[in-house]
Amino acid sequence: MPAADDLIVSSYNESGPVVIEAVICEEPESGGRYTSLLMDDIRVTEDGSQVAADGRVLLTTSDPRPFHYGDAVLFRGTLETPRAFDGFDYPRYLALSGVYSTAFQGTLELRPADEPRPFLVQLATANNALDSAVARVLPDPEGSVARSLLLGRRGLLSDDVQDAFVRTGTAHLLAISGLHLGIIVAAILGILLVLLGRSFYLYVWIGLAALWTYAMLTGMNPPVVRAAIMASTFLFAELAGRQKHAPTALAFAAAAMVSLDPRLLWTISFQMSVLAMGGIVLLFHPLRAMLESTSRGLVARAPLDLPVSSLMLDVAAATVAATAAIWPISAGTFSQFSVVGVVVSLLTLPLLPFALAAVALTAITALISTSIAAPFAWTSWLFTTYIVKVIESFAALPWASVSLSAPEPWILVVYYGTLSALPLAWHVWQRRNAGIQPRTDSTREDRRGSALHYALPPLLLTATLIWAAVLSAPDGRLHVSILDVGQGDSILVQSPSGRTVLIDGGPDGRRTCALVDGRRPFWDRSIDVVVATHPHADHLGGLLSVVQRYGISMVIQPAIQCDSTLYEQWRDRIVAADCTVVSAARGQQMDLGDGTLLHVLNPGEMPLSGTSDDLDNNGVVIRITYGDISFLFAADIRAEAERALTGHAASELQSDVLKVPHHGSDSSSTERFIAAVGPRIAVVSAGQENAYGHPHPAVLDRYAAARTELATTCSHCTVEFVTDGAQLWIRNDSPA
Known part of the structure; x- marks a missing residue:
């Protein structure tokens, strides 16, 4: 205080x-x-x-x-x-x-x-540039996980993904702490020892340089600096050839930091940094020896004696050591004990250094060119997809975690006392078995130089990426997804040939981008057409993120002005995006390929004025047709615009599917308009328990009277339509 x-x-x-x-x-x-x-x-x-x-x-x-x-x-x-x-x-x-x-x-x-901007502010600027670069080339949720792993941006993750990390006991992955940096240091040392050996301790100096470069990339936030100091003590002990003094050096570093700021003792990041590095210092070598002994028997007949195998042992040992050390604090912090935590950590953490290296290369090259960054981005996507899928799969198990209060002090004393005794027990065992030398296999030694051993990992990586790309290619059908963005609108249209149209972006750019990414090929970071129907936050807000995340070819918007900060930001960002901007007007038409046509029905040549809401009533109304199937997207138009449309474009309104205007508000969906459209299915895009009472009961009655099947995003989540031009299928993401 x-x-x-x-x-x-x-x-x-x-x-x-x-x-x-x-x-x-x-x-x-x-x-x-x-x-x-x-x-x-x-x-x-x-x-x-x-x-x-x-x-x-x-x-x-x-x-x-x-x-x-x-x-x-x-x-x-x-x-x-x-x-x-x-x-x-x-x-x-x-x-x-x-x-x-x-x-x-x-x-x-x-x-x-x-x-003038201080050094830390300049680092933060560089950190923001790296974050934006990754966002441009990696889809979500893999992109948000990658940015969290590399830059510590945990707030980018959706609630579902964060909960999956907590349930599997891997939430510590999302914070740059001693565990994070400890595993990175272990990987760096493993690689450098293979490449450089122990000559002149170059592997330590390069490891220190890499460690602090990474700390600077993350913005040198205090928790990162503290974790880097902890990791540095381990490296300096290695440099001095006195690993037995590493615990003393670690304790001194922790005491020095606490003396400068006593509040650190109660911060989770400090506790985890000290414990993680302490676990690595005390347990790394015993665990490394045990893992090596175990793996020697398991791979005796397999051609796996590669340089990378030693690296994997280093990373696995550091993973188990750090995870074991922080487990009680992690369980108490998140009030959960993960039954599957150890298994998930062993399946994911050994790949963390490779994922981080790929993401770092992606970020740096994306600053230069997204085309140059593409191969690194695809590799990053593969690693992060694996991590996310493993964590989500185990998190889905009903018994993955149990609620747990903070451990009692006596449990902590017994647990950490046992951990501290393990190195001593290992040294005793080592002395007793000092005369026993492991058997070496000369044929395996001869295989070290085999080119196949070095070529196999990249070949497997390339084959996996090719198959992933093939499986995510367009299927030759029109897909229309009315996205569940809460209280707002966002519709993704994907033509049979793969061209994309995004109509509005909802209120939350993070949510919209994640939903769009989930329906796009991982390698495609472009959107052909963005339609901003009108400048209200529940339609335009999410598009601010969209124009930053994707390459946009064209923006269609009404020729109306709006005096708001949101609209000013929108104008600035579409200028920065350097895309073609078209003012919407009735009669415009666009060919999306394979016979898919986009028609603009509203606004008319003369914008409506003096209505209940001119921004709503001059919103862009789009009709899309493919073969015998048609879709009408009515933005937030009200009764006045509906009346104008039924008077001037009645013959063009008929559609099989209608995106209900204005979220089902009673100010729209007049009986005359519904009759003119004649939809078989109508979809209301509205948030659960929204403050506006959408959809209005009177509106539901009107569609029921017209014998129109009704779906809502608040009940059915994202509603997707698929058509081959003759038949129409409907899917939704509802768990029911």
Whole structure:
């Protein structure tokens, strides 16, 4: 806590509107529609003057502008005291980071920086560039997992993916801690020892350089720096040829950091860093010897005595050592004990260094060219797909984890006492068996130089990628997916030839991109046409992320202006995307290939004005036809636009499938409009238990009276239509 005689920012909690100037002290974390900003260097405006206040403020905002670490901001709003929820002591959790005040929404202004950009801000900028580069070339969820593994951006993951990591006891993978860096160090040393040997300890110096380069790539956040210091103690002990003194060096480093900031003792990242590196220091060599002895018998008849096999043993030993050391803390932190944790860790963690290396190369090359980055991106996709699929498969088991409270102190004493005794037991066993030499097989030694041994892994990798690409190729049918983006609209259209149209992006770009990626080939990072029907947040908000993540050829939007921050950001981003922008008008037509046609039905030549909502009523209405099957996407048009359409384009409205206008609001779906369209199936895109009451009961009655089958995304999740031009099939993602 700040000193008693200092002004504390929390003294303004629940005291009404305040005006503060602050600096964003960590890279903002986006959770979809909202972004969390941690603000420090607080100066409160009182009676026309500014007063410095201790403490930090955590702000949650839906402001779509890109904020970054080091930005100076002016905030106007209300401060609140953090409150506990669902048994979680949220105030204590925030207090460990010096946060005693929270805020929701308010208004923000970017202010000019008072000083030149410091080194850490420049690192954060480089980190953001790497993050954007990976996002452009890797689909989700693999892309978000890759960015989390490489850059520590855990907030990018969906709730389902995060829960899968927690249930399988692998959540520590998503935080850059001592475990993370310990496994990386083990892999680096294994590779360098094979390539360079022990001459002049080059493998240690290069390992140190690689370790701190990686720390800088992640932005040098305090938890990463602490973990890097811990890992460095292990390397310096190796350099001094005194691995037996590594525990002392590790304890000294931990004590030094705690003396500078005693609050570290209660932070999970510090505890995991110390324990993970302690586990590697104490247990690595005994586990490495046991694994080598076990593997020698298992692979005696197999051509697996490769340099990489030694590397895999190093990584596996480091994995087991670090995981064993952090297990009680991890279980207590997440209140779960994973029954499958050890198995999942052994199946995934040995591949972590290779996944990180592939993602790092992907990020760096994508800064230069997405084309150059493509082979690395495909390799990264393969590694991260394997990790995600293994974790999700085990997480789906009903008995994968059990609820668990924090271990009792006596259990911790017994557990860590046993772990500490294992190295001593190993040394005793080693001395007793010092005279026994393992049998060597000269024929296996001769096979070390075989070119096949070196060629086999890349050949298998290439074959797997080719088959993955073949299996994800277009199937010659039209696919129309009304995506479950919550309270908003987003429709993905994929023509038989593979051309794509995305109509709106929903409110949450992260969610929309994940849904789009799940229905696209992993190697295709382009969208042919994006239709922004109108500039409301529940349709346009997600498109801000879409234009950054994909190569967009064309944007179709209404020729109307909107005075909002969101629309300004949209205009800036489509300019930066350097794509063709077309103003929508009735009568426009586009050939999507193989006889798939896109028709624009609204807005008309003269935009509607003076209506209940001109932005809604001048939204872009699209009709897509393929053979005998047609789809009508009615945006958020209201009764006025429906009336205009039935008067001027009635003959063009008839469609088999209708995306219901305005989420099923009672302001739309008039009887005359429904009769003109005559849909067999209508789909409402709306969020579960939304505040607007969509779809309205009266609207449901109208479609029932017209004998139209109705589906909703809030009940059926994503609704997908597939057609060959003659028949129509419907699928949905509902677990029911």
